[in-house]
Structure formats: structure tokens, C-alpha cells
Amino acid sequence: MPLLTINDLTKNFGGLAAVSHVNIVLEENELVGLIGPNGAGKTTLFNLLTGVYEPSEGDVLLDLDGNEQRLNGMKPYKIADLGLSRTFQNIRLFKDLTVMDNVLIAMNSKNPEGFLSSVLRLPKFYRTEEKLRQRVRELLSIFNLEDKVDTLAKNLPYGQQRRLEIVRALATDPKILFLDEPAAGMNPQETADLTKLIRQIxxxxxxxxxxxxxxxxxxxxxxxxxxxxxxxxxxxxxxxxKIKNDPRVIEAYLGGEI
Structure with missing residues (x-):
């Protein structure tokens, strides 16, 4: 059974269908591209899959070890808990928090400590906190950000802010990672590095x-x-x-780009 099945997904805004009867299947451990002209509905589709919008029609079905879960109408935080995480077209970091704190916030739902332990700062709380911080350092090292743990997010260069967004998404321990224009604003070298990084992830x-x-x-x-x-x-x-040789795709989007 596919990991995620999207059946006839539609989102209407007034009389406009921003997404219309979309059918997509995602298998485990594959890398899938979503392309199209500006205004084609790509980010709207991401918003539907991650709970920002509720579909007007259709279904989003997640396979959890053989048990099918319908995601329609779920809040974004619940969908994230089920294993769907994302980055955004426009960077949405907590700019006045450190790199470490940006990632720790994403790990909050994975913290097993209860309210009382956290408020009273019991020894168990500090042990768990240190384990989470160590995990953050491990993730940051993959993205060459380990020396930036105490840097405010707003003081990072643009390319590093993009990387931090991906780290934060990975910190939720996702099954599916949605990347919305991760190379936007990057120079050619940064884009080449990102290409390698996506494969590595x-x-x-x-x-x-x-x-x-x-x-x-x-x-x-x-x-x-x-x-x-x-x-x-x-x-x-x-x-x-197949895509780069499809006449309709060439006419609608690619033109002479490839």
C-alpha cells in the first residue's frame, strides 16, 4: 500500500478551483518533484497535505503500518505528529531565537517529560533536555551548522537559514518531508550543495x-x-x-529551459 494516497483532491476559493481533482501516490523512500508555472497550485497542494487548508473535495490517506488514516480536517500539529513535515517558500524561522532553540522547539512534541517534571525542573527533565540538545547537534552537523548553535537565526546568511529550516523539519522525525522551493534565492554553488544534501537526507x-x-x-x-x-x-x-520530453509540459512550463 502506498505511504500517501491523494484522491481527487480539490480546493475551491470562492468560484476558483486552486487545486482540482488531483491524484498523486507517494511510496516509501522516494524523491518526487512537483513542478509547474507560478499560480499552478503547488503550494496550495502542500497546504492541503499539511493541514493549513481543508480540502473542498477528495481525500488524503496516510498508511501507518497497514492502518489507513484520513488526514482531511486534521490540525497541522496533528498531521506533523503523524509524520508529515515541511519547509516554507518564505523562510519562517524564529528569527530572534538561537539556532539551537529553533530546532528544540520543533522537538517539543517528542519530549516525553510531563508538565510537572518540566515546571519543577526535576533531574529527569535535565537528562532529557541534554539528550534532545545532543540530537540537535547531530542534525546540525549534517548541515554544517554545528558551530552556529548560539547564533540568532536572523544573523545567519540566507543559505544557512534555508538549511536551518530543513533541520527544523527533520527534527520532528518525519516520514514525509515537503520542501517548498528550498533553492529559492540561492547562488549556483549553494544550489549544488543543496542538491547533494537532499540526496544525503x-x-x-x-x-x-x-x-x-x-x-x-x-x-x-x-x-x-x-x-x-x-x-x-x-x-x-x-x-x-518522460517529463522533459512531454509536449504538453514543454508548452505549459519548460519551454526551452531544458
Whole structure:
């Protein structure tokens, strides 16, 4: 059974269908691209899958060890607890908190300590806190941010802020990671480094990764399958070779870019 099944997913805003009868299947441990022109409905689709919006029609079904869970109408924090995590097109870090604290906040739902232990600062609380901090350091080291633990997020260079957003998403221990334009605003070297990093994340964490991205060299390089949206509808899906040679995709989006 697929890890995530999206059936006839539709989102209407007044008389406008921002997403219309979208069908997508995500398997375990695969890297999937989601591309299309601006306004095609890509971020709206992410918002539907992560609980920011509730679908007007259709279903989002998550397979949890053979038990199907319908995500429609769930709050974002509940969906995150089930293993769906994301980054945002516009960086949404806590800019006046340190790198360490940004990631610790994401780990809050994984903290087994109860309210009383936390308020009274019992010894068990400090032991758990240190374990969480060690885990944060391990994650930051993968992204070459281990020396930035005490730096305020707003003082990081742009590319490092993007990396920190991914670390924070990984800190929730997701099954599926949605990356919304992770290379936006990056220079060519930063994008090349990110391409390697995305591959490493999938390999080391065994995740399903879904990637919205306008950098076609990155998409074609890392994605195993690609879905193409236009006017809120899927107009093509398949491997990168099929997508870049699809006449409708070329007309709608790629043009002479590839």
C-alpha cells in the first residue's frame, strides 16, 4: 500500500478551483518533484497535505503500518505528529531565537517529560533536555551548522537559514518531508550543495521527499518521479526523461529551459 494516497483532491476559493481533482501516490523512500508555472497550485497542494487548508473535495490517506488514516480536517500539529513535515517558500524561522532553540522547539512534541517534571525542573527533565540538545547537534552537523548553535537565526546568511529550516523539519522525525522551493534565492554553488544534501537526507533518513522547485537542473538531477501541475490540475507525471520530453509540459512550463 502506498505511504500517501491523494484522491481527487480539490480546493475551491470562492468560484476558483486552486487545486482540482488531483491524484498523486507517494511510496516509501522516494524523491518526487512537483513542478509547474507560478499560480499552478503547488503550494496550495502542500497546504492541503499539511493541514493549513481543508480540502473542498477528495481525500488524503496516510498508511501507518497497514492502518489507513484520513488526514482531511486534521490540525497541522496533528498531521506533523503523524509524520508529515515541511519547509516554507518564505523562510519562517524564529528569527530572534538561537539556532539551537529553533530546532528544540520543533522537538517539543517528542519530549516525553510531563508538565510537572518540566515546571519543577526535576533531574529527569535535565537528562532529557541534554539528550534532545545532543540530537540537535547531530542534525546540525549534517548541515554544517554545528558551530552556529548560539547564533540568532536572523544573523545567519540566507543559505544557512534555508538549511536551518530543513533541520527544523527533520527534527520532528518525519516520514514525509515537503520542501517548498528550498533553492529559492540561492547562488549556483549553494544550489549544488543543496542538491547533494537532499540526496544525503533521503539516503540517511530513509524519507519520502516531495520537492517544489523552479530550478529544473536540481529537479531533474535528484527526483525519481515528477508531477506537473497547470491551473491546479496534474497534466503529466513520470520519470524526468518522460517529463522533459512531454509536449504538453514543454508548452505549459519548460519551454526551452531544458
Amino acid at each position: 533521503q539516503k540517511d533518513f530513509g524519507l519520502t521527499i516531495v520537492l517544489i522547485e523552479h530550478d529544473m537542473s536540481l529537479v531533474m538531477d535528484v527526483c525519481e518521479r515528477i508531477y506537473v501541475l497547470e491551473y491546479g490540475q496534474v497534466i503529466a507525471d513520470g520519470d524526468p526523461e
